[in-house]
Amino acid sequence: MIPERDFDQVMRAWVDDGEEMLPQRYVHLALDEVAQTQQRAARSTLIEELTNRFQGVAQPLAVAGMVVLAVVAVTLAGAPWLIGEVPRPSPTATASATPTPSTSALATAGEITGDDLRRITFADTEILMGLDPVSSLEGRAALQTGLRSSRPAFDPSGFVDARYDEFRGLANHDARNPAVIGTYALLLDSVGAAEAAYRFLVDEHESSEGWGLEPDTAFQEALGDESVSYQGPAYERGEATIFLWRTDRLVLIAFGVEDTSPLQPLSVARRMDGQLR
Amino acid sequence: MVRHLLPSYATMEQIALGGRVQRYLVERAKEGDRVAFNELAPALGDRLYSVAHRILRNRDLAGDVTQQTLVKVWRDLPTLRDVDRFDGWAYRLVVNASFDALRMRRGRQPHLTLLDSDVTTPDVQLSVADRDQLDRGFERLSPQHRAVLVLTYYLEYSAPEVAAVLDLPIGTVRSRLHYAKRAMRAALDADRRAALDAGGWA
Numbered sequence: 001m002i003p004e005r006d007f008d009q010v011m012r013a014w015v016d017d018g019e020e021m022l023p024q025r026y027v028h029l030a031l032d033e034v035a036q037t038q039q040r041a042a043r044s045t046l047i048e049e050l051t052n053r054f055q056g057v058a059q060p061l062a063v064a065g066m067v068v069l070a071v072v073a074v075t076l077a078g079a080p081w082l083i084g085e086v087p088r089p090s091p092t093a094t095a096s097a098t099p100t101p102s103t104s105a106l107a108t109a110g111e112i113t114g115d116d117l118r119r120i121t122f123a124d125t126e127i128l129m130g131l132d133p134v135s136s137l138e139g140r141a142a143l144q145t146g147l148r149s150s151r152p153a154f155d156p157s158g159f160v161d162a163r164y165d166e167f168r169g170l171a172n173h174d175a176r177n178p179a180v181i182g183t184y185a186l187l188l189d190s191v192g193a194a195e196a197a198y199r200f201l202v203d204e205h206e207s208s209e210g211w212g213l214e215p216d217t218a219f220q221e222a223l224g225d226e227s228v229s230y231q232g233p234a235y236e237r238g239e240a241t242i243f244l245w246r247t248d249r250l251v252l253i254a255f256g257v258e259d260t261s262p263l264q265p266l267s268v269a270r271r272m273d274g275q276l277r
Numbered sequence: 278m279v280r281h282l283l284p285s286y287a288t289m290e291q292i293a294l295g296g297r298v299q300r301y302l303v304e305r306a307k308e309g310d311r312v313a314f315n316e317l318a319p320a321l322g323d324r325l326y327s328v329a330h331r332i333l334r335n336r337d338l339a340g341d342v343t344q345q346t347l348v349k350v351w352r353d354l355p356t357l358r359d360v361d362r363f364d365g366w367a368y369r370l371v372v373n374a375s376f377d378a379l380r381m382r383r384g385r386q387p388h389l390t391l392l393d394s395d396v397t398t399p400d401v402q403l404s405v406a407d408r409d410q411l412d413r414g415f416e417r418l419s420p421q422h423r424a425v426l427v428l429t430y431y432l433e434y435s436a437p438e439v440a441a442v443l444d445l446p447i448g449t450v451r452s453r454l455h456y457a458k459r460a461m462r463a464a465l466d467a468d469r470r471a472a473l474d475a476g477g478w479a
Contacts, residue, residue: 007458007462010403010407010465011411011426011430011458011461012430014403014408014411015331015431016431017403018327018330018331019326019327019330019336020323020327021326022319022322022323022325022326022340022343023340025340026322026326026340026341026347027318027322027344027347030322030343030344030347030348031314031318031347033348034311034348034351035311037348037351037352038352039309039351039352039354039355040352040355040356041355231449232456233419238376238380238420238421239419239421261444261445262445262446262449263446
């Protein structure tokens with residue numbers, strides 16, 4: 001085993017060992033292209049800068065705002081579910097990629113139906129600031145999300161419904177590296193079936209046949225009844241930050257890939273989990 | 278950060294002057310002065326190329342990426358609000374362009390060619406075997422882990438500086454650095470163990 005100090009020296013020596021002069025032809029080609037290229041206007045930047053600057057603040061503010069709104073709604077409406085009347089979510093069975101801002105919390109995880117899944121996976125537009133919905137999968141088609149293509153099909157016993165939504169956008173200021181968020185919800189007919197499905201998905205993320213990830217301790221986030229998070233290359237899309245958890249009969253995933261800040265899937269996971277409490 | 282703007286024997290005064298000259302050229306180019314950008318481009322190109330070459334481990338690919346990045350620097354320069362952050366901003370562009378290049382190249386070519394090792398280092402002499410093992414260990418890393426290693430060891434950026442360039446939380450940078458170092462160390466240790474084992478049988 002090499003001592004740490006020596007290893008750092010070895011690394012510096014190794015990384016210094018490389019070219020430092022750009023061949024002239026590339027400079028000439030670049031300057032030829034520059035001569036034909038108009039600069040971007042600074043105006044659009046201001047919007048991007050503001051988006052970037054307030055991105056970190058806006059998410060907690062949006063969560064806080066939702067809490068305040070929920071408290072006001074409870075106060076004004078008398079919280080029907082607190083006196084036994086379960087609110088009926090509007091049916092949203094289509095796979096349309098149109099955001100539906102959630103205005104009220106779902107009752108409890110135990111009362112969820114398949115129709116509710118879209119409201120769980122479609123996080124509020126405030127949370128997903130700068131991201132647009134780009135694709136959706138429903139039913140058994142959504143089940144294979146997050147599994148290696150070489151793995152056998154996932155067909156959990158007690159399956160009721162599943163949904164996957166994906167959002168993409170310029171949350172970061174480099175337009176060529178958009179942020180991507182995915183949300184996934186799987187509903188089973190019993191807690192036991194959900195526990196088995198959760199264990200299966202944990203194994204898919206951690207086993208060498210799956211993604212080979214190690215549970216990550218960077219986020220000490222307790223979600224639902226049991227949860228785990230990962231950071232590392234996954235889903236064949238580069239570096240991913242993944243939150244996987246189970247709440248009652250539901251198994252849920254929120255992840256970010258490509259150029260997504262790890263805090264963004266965390267906010268989405270908290271929001272999804274918060275709906276079910 | 279003017280490490281590669283001037284020759285290694287440059288004095289502190291020359292380095293400070295280099296920084297002021299760069300700042301002036303960046304400000305002029307930001308205002309649309311193509312002549313200033315033409316002055317800035319060669320030294321900037323060298324610095325960007327040095328980083329791209331180390332992430333990509335391929336001369337042609339690094340040249341293409343640097344060429345694209347120089348054009349992007351020119352095009353987007355008016356959008357840079359703080360000229361003092363020019364270096365980090367430009368490095369971010371070249372790192373992202375390198376990621377794109379690796380993504381596009383993945384699938385077309387299973388392995389990138391190893392870096393041409395014709396430069397020796399004065400402080401630590403690496404054996405050819407060590408260098409090969411480090412090359413192979415590096416090749417197995419994700420683009421994101423490669424970038425953290427290059428920014429840390431080559432540009433000698435601190436974790437907060439790397440985080441600013443890559444737009445990542447500092448904790449993520451530290452965890453990626455830890456993982457990347459562990460992978461590189463494992464590659465090196467495996468080689469040394471193999472050499473010891475070979476010696477034992479001889």
